Every structure is written in C-alpha cells, then in structure tokens.
Amino acid sequence: MQLHSMRDQITTSLRREAQRGGDLVEAELRDQRRTLTGDRDRRVTPGRDPALIERADLVQVSPGEGLGEHLGLGRISGRTRPPSSSQHGRCVEDLRRGHIQNLEATTDTFDEHRSRRRRQTGRVTDVFSEKLAAWRDYAETPWARIRYGVAGEVLRRQSELLGERIRILDVGGGDGRDALPLALAGHDVTILDPSAAWLDEASRRAATIGTKVTTIRGGLDDLPAGEWDLVLCHFVLRYRTGDDADVAALASLVRPGGRLSIMDVNPDGRVLRELLVGGPAAALAELQAERAMVETFQTDARKVTVDAVAREAVEAGTRPIGVYGNRIANDLLVDNTAKGDPAFFEDLLALELELCDREPFNRVGFAWQLIVER
Structure with missing residues (x-):
C-alpha cells in the first residue's frame, strides 16, 4: 500500500x-x-x-x-x-x-x-511566545497588578519565614513577574520555562530593575535536580494533561521544611464572574464547560481546583499551610473605569490583601494560591 x-x-x-x-x-x-x-x-x-x-x-x-x-x-x-x-x-x-x-x-x-x-518547543509554548506582546499589555492592567500584588505579598511572607537568602525555583516562570521581586529581595532565583522568548524577557526585566536571575529552558518534564527552599508553579497545571505525577514531582523538589506555591484559575470564581458580566445563561455555560478559554493567549485550558491539587500534594508527602484567594473584590467590580485611579487602586489592593486569606472570600476569587510545606 x-x-x-x-x-x-x-x-x-x-x-x-x-x-x-x-x-x-x-x-x-x-x-x-x-x-x-x-x-x-x-x-x-x-x-x-x-x-x-x-x-x-x-x-x-x-x-x-x-x-x-x-x-x-x-x-x-x-x-x-x-x-x-x-x-x-x-x-x-x-x-x-x-x-x-x-x-x-x-x-x-x-x-x-x-x-x-x-x-x-511544544505547541503550547509557541502559543505563549506568539502572544508575548499581548501579555505585556495585559500585565499593565490594574487587575493584573492586583494579581501580582496579592501573590507577591503571599510569597514575600513565605520567603521571610524560610530565611534571609533562600534558593527559589519558579517552574513555568515566564517573564519572571512572580520571581523578580524575590530576586530583588536578595534571594537566589532560578526561572524554568520552555519558551526562550519569555526567558529573555525575564532576563531583560531583571537587568532593568538591577537584579539577576538564572534561567533554564524546560518545563515540568525537565525539572532540574536538587532541593529548593521555595518552589513556585503558577498557572501551569491548567495546560497539563492532569497527571497526578505533576504535583508529586514539584513536591519532590522542595527540601524538608521548604514550601511549594501552586496557583491557578479558580473555576468557581469564573462562574461568578460570568454571572456578573454575561448573566445566568453565561454562568451556567461556564459551570458546565469542561474546559476554560484563556483570552490573552487565545487557547483553552483544563479546569484545576484547589481541593484536587491539595489532595495530590498531601499524597506527595506535604501538608497544607494556607489557601489564598486572588482578585476577589476586583472581579466583583464589573466597571473597570475607577480601577485606573491611583487612590481607588490602592484601596482595592488593600481590600484584596485583607480578603485573600479569609474564609469564605478566599474561595471565590479569580484565582487560588495553595501553599504547602514538605
């Protein structure tokens, strides 16, 4: 034939x-x-x-x-x-x-x-590389600054508990927006990402603010050897197949007594957001959908719940420290006009920081952040 x-x-x-x-x-x-x-x-x-x-x-x-x-x-x-x-x-x-x-x-x-x-470099990586310019635009929005402001404060607290100069690995760290403040604080930061373009962006941004990071091209299938004081994996699991081994692999990188931060979009928060923006029909469609659209990158991703990841983390030998919500108040404010006002933004960020670790608010935001200790 x-x-x-x-x-x-x-x-x-x-x-x-x-x-x-x-x-x-x-x-x-x-x-x-x-x-x-x-x-x-x-x-x-x-x-x-x-x-x-x-x-x-x-x-x-x-x-x-x-x-x-x-x-x-x-x-x-x-x-x-x-x-x-x-x-x-x-x-x-x-x-x-x-x-x-x-x-x-x-x-x-x-x-x-x-x-x-x-x-x-895989197809998903190509999607991210092609959308780097769109990401830069998104990262300057008030809601993106809220996202990084809240997550950054959570990471700052964790790093201070772990020591003055700790080793940090950011898996899927992209342009370094989560990791660079930690490097600026004096910690040794390594960013692992499959996209060369995004790693170049991270190095450029590090030089701009007067700090340094180590960059390694690779993904969750290419984790570096060694033990780390703090490991980050933010908004990565949603692009994976859902293999339980991912969380276990991340946990294995953490030294005894070290911590792991996993962050992803909150499916429950998306439903509430759709209710406010599009009405009950849109909210019902979001609730029933098996996957979610990622607008900035024009691709879809699986839904990842904090409870499922927490169970996998416990099975991997870690214990939960806390669950933090992100963009809680922000996403309840459908009108974005006032968010551009500096005074309003500072009030909004202050509210987000107060809500992020309080039940039940930490369960209804745009994203969740799970901290576990090995």
Missing part, C-alpha cells in the same frame, strides 16, 4: 471545540485493521455525538503492504465514538473515520520520534 493511497482511504470529520485527549488510537482502514499510535492534543465528546480527535502530532502506522519495514508517521484527525476503555485516561479506541496528513515513511520508532519532539 502506497502512502498516498492510504491517505485516500481515510476521510475527515472535524467540528466543534476539543479538549485534550490521550496518546493511543486504534484505527480501522477499510477492510484492514492497522494500529495508529498518536500523541494527540485534543478530544471532545459533544453530547450524544461522537468524540473528535484533532491535530495529532505523531501517528505510527504499523508496517504493512507497500511500506516494507518502514513506519508511517504523520498527523491524525477525525471522528471516533466515545472511548470504550482507557489507560490512565490516555487511551482512545475504535477510531472509525480519520485523516492522516503529511504522512511520510520513516525508520524511526514512535518513541524515538516522540522523544525528539519533547526536546523541542
């Missing part, structure tokens, strides 16, 4: 939004059954309709007629019924119709091809 004729045997059926899918697909090609193994990024089950698989980066077609000992590697997208079985949520079976794009013969094994891809 020639590669072009294999493509001709498969049709495409793509529509609607998608959520992250698994790694394994089994596909039926006409009268023959061949195994397609892919590192897919998306899957959705829209009501009663079949699920969709879109934009797999890696597809392995078992050697067969016309292919000799070669494997066909390409991209798969198509339509499948909801998964009948799973392996840690990553196996989708019984793909009935699909489409292979850019299929090419290769002697690489799937593992070799995937390993090479993991060393490269």
Whole structure:
C-alpha cells in the first residue's frame, strides 16, 4: 500500500471545540485493521455525538503492504465514538473515520520520534511566545497588578519565614513577574520555562530593575535536580494533561521544611464572574464547560481546583499551610473605569490583601494560591 493511497482511504470529520485527549488510537482502514499510535492534543465528546480527535502530532502506522519495514508517521484527525476503555485516561479506541496528513515513511520508532519532539518547543509554548506582546499589555492592567500584588505579598511572607537568602525555583516562570521581586529581595532565583522568548524577557526585566536571575529552558518534564527552599508553579497545571505525577514531582523538589506555591484559575470564581458580566445563561455555560478559554493567549485550558491539587500534594508527602484567594473584590467590580485611579487602586489592593486569606472570600476569587510545606 502506497502512502498516498492510504491517505485516500481515510476521510475527515472535524467540528466543534476539543479538549485534550490521550496518546493511543486504534484505527480501522477499510477492510484492514492497522494500529495508529498518536500523541494527540485534543478530544471532545459533544453530547450524544461522537468524540473528535484533532491535530495529532505523531501517528505510527504499523508496517504493512507497500511500506516494507518502514513506519508511517504523520498527523491524525477525525471522528471516533466515545472511548470504550482507557489507560490512565490516555487511551482512545475504535477510531472509525480519520485523516492522516503529511504522512511520510520513516525508520524511526514512535518513541524515538516522540522523544525528539519533547526536546523541542511544544505547541503550547509557541502559543505563549506568539502572544508575548499581548501579555505585556495585559500585565499593565490594574487587575493584573492586583494579581501580582496579592501573590507577591503571599510569597514575600513565605520567603521571610524560610530565611534571609533562600534558593527559589519558579517552574513555568515566564517573564519572571512572580520571581523578580524575590530576586530583588536578595534571594537566589532560578526561572524554568520552555519558551526562550519569555526567558529573555525575564532576563531583560531583571537587568532593568538591577537584579539577576538564572534561567533554564524546560518545563515540568525537565525539572532540574536538587532541593529548593521555595518552589513556585503558577498557572501551569491548567495546560497539563492532569497527571497526578505533576504535583508529586514539584513536591519532590522542595527540601524538608521548604514550601511549594501552586496557583491557578479558580473555576468557581469564573462562574461568578460570568454571572456578573454575561448573566445566568453565561454562568451556567461556564459551570458546565469542561474546559476554560484563556483570552490573552487565545487557547483553552483544563479546569484545576484547589481541593484536587491539595489532595495530590498531601499524597506527595506535604501538608497544607494556607489557601489564598486572588482578585476577589476586583472581579466583583464589573466597571473597570475607577480601577485606573491611583487612590481607588490602592484601596482595592488593600481590600484584596485583607480578603485573600479569609474564609469564605478566599474561595471565590479569580484565582487560588495553595501553599504547602514538605
């Protein structure tokens, strides 16, 4: 079987939004059954309709007629019924119709091809790099300054409890807006991020304010060895697959007695915000949605709750220190006009700092911040 004729045997059926899918697909090609193994990024089950698989980066077609000992590697997208079985949520079976794009013969094994891809900057990283200018604009808004002001105060308190000059690792630290104030306070800060553009931005910003940070290009799959006094992982887990091992891996980096700060968007807070901005129908849609849109980066992400992460952290051998809310009052104020007034902003920030660790306010903000101790 020639590669072009294999493509001709498969049709495409793509529509609607998608959520992250698994790694394994089994596909039926006409009268023959061949195994397609892919590192897919998306899957959705829209009501009663079949699920969709879109934009797999890696597809392995078992050697067969016309292919000799070669494997066909390409991209798969198509339509499948909801998964009948799973392996840690990553196996989708019984793909009935699909489409292979850019299929090419290769002697690489799937593992070799995937390993090479993991060393490269991924699609999510590309999204962030392309949106760096939009991020700069967002970071200057009053609500972004509230976000960093509150989180920064929480981190300042934690760092003071841990010592005068501590080692800090910021996983997914991007342009360093969380970590740079800690470096300016005299701590040894390392920023780990998969985007070279964002790390360059962090170094530039550090030089501008008269401090230094160490930057390492990599992600949660490339954690550096060693133990740290304080580890940050803010707004990263939402872009991951939901593997429980992520929190355990982060906890393993913390020295005994050290602390870990994990921060992400609060799904409950988004529902309340949608109620205020768009009304009950919008709030209901947000409540029922499996994923959430990230407007600044024009991508979607999974929903991560503080309770789920706290359970994983405890299972990893840490104990919770506190849960802090972020942008609590800010997101209840739909009219942003007054937030640009310096006096109003200072009052708003002061209120946020008073509310951030108080129940039940810390549960209804735009974001949550969990501090645990190893």
